[in-house]
Amino acid sequence: MSAIICCNCYSSLAAPKWTNPRIPTKGSSFLRTQKSSSWWNRQLLPKCSSQKHVHCQLQDGQKGRSFSLKECAISIVLAAGLITGMPSLDWSPNAYAAGPALPDLSVLISGPPIKDPGALLRYALPINNKAIREVQKPLEDISESLKIAGVKALDSVERNVKQASRFLKQGKTLIISGLAEAKKDHGVELLDKLEVGMKELQQIVEDRNRDAVAPKQKELLQYVGDVEEDMVDGFPYEVPEEYRSMPLLKGRATVDMKVKVKDNPNLEQCVFHIVLDGYNAPVTAGNFIDLVQRHFYDGMEIQRADGFVVQTGDPEGPAEGFIDPSTEKTRTIPLEIMVDGEKAPVYGATLEELGLYKAQTKLPFNAFGTMAMARDEFENNSASSQVFWLLKESELTPSNANILDGRYAVFGYVTENQDFLADLKVGDVIESIQVVSGLDNLINPSYKIAG
Structure with a gap:
C-alpha cells in the first residue's frame, strides 16, 4: 500500500x-x-x-x-x-507519472497572487475591456496600500484613488461601449455611482479617516464588478453536447x-x-x-x-x-x-x-x-x-x-x-x-x- x-x-x-x-x-x-x-x-x-x-x-x-x-x-x-x-x-x-507537477x-x-475571493471573481468574468480593468486595478491595490502602518497608508491610498478616477474619466466612453445593449442603462447608472463614490473616498482620505477606507473600497469594487457583469452579453460558449x-x-x-x-x-x-x-x-x-x-x-x-x-x-x-x-x-x-x-x-x-x-x-x-x-x-x-x-x-x-x-x-x-x-x-x-x-x-x- x-x-x-x-x-x-x-x-x-x-x-x-x-x-x-x-x-x-x-x-x-x-x-x-x-x-x-x-x-x-x-x-x-x-x-x-x-x-x-x-x-x-x-x-x-x-x-x-x-x-x-x-x-x-x-x-x-x-x-x-x-x-x-x-x-x-x-x-x-x-x-x-511523467511530467513536472509544479509550475x-x-x-x-x-x-x-490574488487571494481575495471578490477580486478573483471579478477577474474571472468573461470580458475583454481594458478600460474597466484599468479602473479596477488601482481600487484593488488599495488593499495592499492599507497594509502600511498608521495614517501613512493614506498617502498610498490617495494615489490609488487618483489613478482610478483618472482612468474612469479617460475611459468612460470605452467602458460604456463595452456594456451589453440590454444592460447599458443599468451599467451607466452604476458608473455614475462609481464616480460619486470615488469622490467620497477622496474626501475620506483627505479627512485622514483610515477606518472608513476599506468599507468604501468594498462598495466601489462592488460597482466595478456589477459594471463588468453588465458587459457579459449572454453565455459566452456552447457546453459540449454530451453535457447539455x-x-x-x-x-x-x-x-x-x-x-x-x-x-x-x-x-x-x-x-x-x-x-x-x-x-x-x-x-x-x-x-x-x-x-x-x-x-x-x-x-x-x-x-x-x-x-x-x-x-x-x-x-x-x-x-x-x-x-x-x-x-x-x-x-x-x-x-x-x-x-x-x-x-x-x-x-x-x-x-x-x-x-x-x-x-x-x-x-x-x-x-x-x-x-x-x-x-x-x-x-x-x-x-x-x-x-x-x-x-x-x-x-x-x-x-x-x-x-x-x-x-x-x-x-x-x-x-x-x-x-x-x-x-x-x-x-x-x-x-x-x-x-x-x-x-x-x-x-x-x-x-x-x-x-
Missing part, C-alpha cells in the same frame, strides 16, 4: 519511507468521499459567508499555527528543486449556507455567503444548485474538518453521491477546468494529463474558502455531490503554484464570513443552503421533474 502522508507533519502513516502525497479525491485519495479512509479525506474543512451581512454568533478566540522542522525542510527541498532544476516530486494520483519558478515569482442536458448554471448565483455549530463556546451558528461561477464551471455549479434546490444538503453534517479543508455531501448509506430518483443511479459530472486565456472549459482530463503544466486556471485555489468538487482519485468524471472548501495555504498548496489547480473543479468562493470556516468541525450541521440570487440562470433543472 502506498504511504499516506500527513499534510501538517509529512510523517508516513502507512509505509517506512517517503512516497508521494496523494491528491484530494472522492474515493481513495486527497479529496475522496468521507466513506474512504484516504489521507485527503482527513484534510478538508468548510467555511462561512453570508450575502446579506448575516453575521456569525461569535464570542472570542483566535487560532495560530507554527511550522515544524519537517515542514521547513520540505519547503527548502521544494524551493531548491525549483531553483536548481532537480527532478520535482510527482503529486499525481499515479505515482511518478516553474517564473510562475512563482511573477507577482503576488444536465443542470447548467449559465451565469452566476449566490447561496447562503447556514451552519449550526455544536460544542463550541465561541461560535453557535454562522451563515456563509457563497458565489457560484457558472461562467467558468456551468456543469459543476449547475449540479450543485440543482442539489441545493432538492434540499440535498439540508440537515447534513460536516463530514471532514481538519484545519486544511472542510468537506460534506456524502449521503447516508453505501452511495457516495446523489442517487437520481428518476434513474435510481448515481448522478456524476465531468471534471471541468477553465484555463486562463481560453474561451471554454476543458472536460474529463486534468491539466497535467493534457500537458498544460504551466497553465493557470481561471478559478484557482488561491482564496480561503475556495469551493470545489471531490472525486475518485483515478476517475476524473466521478464527482457527484461531495464538496469541499480549502482553508489554508501550505507547502503543497501555495497560491499560484497549487497542486490542486487543474485537478479539481473549482466552482465558487465563500465571500463573507469565510474566516469562520476554520471553526467548523465534524458533526456540525448544515441547517440549510438557500439560493439568494441567480436561480434564473439555471437551465435543465432536474429538481422540477417529479420522481
Whole structure:
C-alpha cells in the first residue's frame, strides 16, 4: 500500500519511507468521499459567508499555527528543486507519472497572487475591456496600500484613488461601449455611482479617516464588478453536447449556507455567503444548485474538518453521491477546468494529463474558502455531490503554484464570513443552503421533474 502522508507533519502513516502525497479525491485519495479512509479525506474543512451581512454568533478566540522542522525542510527541498532544476516530486494520483507537477519558478515569482475571493471573481468574468480593468486595478491595490502602518497608508491610498478616477474619466466612453445593449442603462447608472463614490473616498482620505477606507473600497469594487457583469452579453460558449442536458448554471448565483455549530463556546451558528461561477464551471455549479434546490444538503453534517479543508455531501448509506430518483443511479459530472486565456472549459482530463503544466486556471485555489468538487482519485468524471472548501495555504498548496489547480473543479468562493470556516468541525450541521440570487440562470433543472 502506498504511504499516506500527513499534510501538517509529512510523517508516513502507512509505509517506512517517503512516497508521494496523494491528491484530494472522492474515493481513495486527497479529496475522496468521507466513506474512504484516504489521507485527503482527513484534510478538508468548510467555511462561512453570508450575502446579506448575516453575521456569525461569535464570542472570542483566535487560532495560530507554527511550522515544524519537517515542514521547513520540505519547503527548502521544494524551493531548491525549483531553483536548481532537480527532478520535482510527482503529486499525481499515479505515482511518478511523467511530467513536472509544479509550475516553474517564473510562475512563482511573477507577482503576488490574488487571494481575495471578490477580486478573483471579478477577474474571472468573461470580458475583454481594458478600460474597466484599468479602473479596477488601482481600487484593488488599495488593499495592499492599507497594509502600511498608521495614517501613512493614506498617502498610498490617495494615489490609488487618483489613478482610478483618472482612468474612469479617460475611459468612460470605452467602458460604456463595452456594456451589453440590454444592460447599458443599468451599467451607466452604476458608473455614475462609481464616480460619486470615488469622490467620497477622496474626501475620506483627505479627512485622514483610515477606518472608513476599506468599507468604501468594498462598495466601489462592488460597482466595478456589477459594471463588468453588465458587459457579459449572454453565455459566452456552447457546453459540449454530451453535457447539455444536465443542470447548467449559465451565469452566476449566490447561496447562503447556514451552519449550526455544536460544542463550541465561541461560535453557535454562522451563515456563509457563497458565489457560484457558472461562467467558468456551468456543469459543476449547475449540479450543485440543482442539489441545493432538492434540499440535498439540508440537515447534513460536516463530514471532514481538519484545519486544511472542510468537506460534506456524502449521503447516508453505501452511495457516495446523489442517487437520481428518476434513474435510481448515481448522478456524476465531468471534471471541468477553465484555463486562463481560453474561451471554454476543458472536460474529463486534468491539466497535467493534457500537458498544460504551466497553465493557470481561471478559478484557482488561491482564496480561503475556495469551493470545489471531490472525486475518485483515478476517475476524473466521478464527482457527484461531495464538496469541499480549502482553508489554508501550505507547502503543497501555495497560491499560484497549487497542486490542486487543474485537478479539481473549482466552482465558487465563500465571500463573507469565510474566516469562520476554520471553526467548523465534524458533526456540525448544515441547517440549510438557500439560493439568494441567480436561480434564473439555471437551465435543465432536474429538481422540477417529479420522481
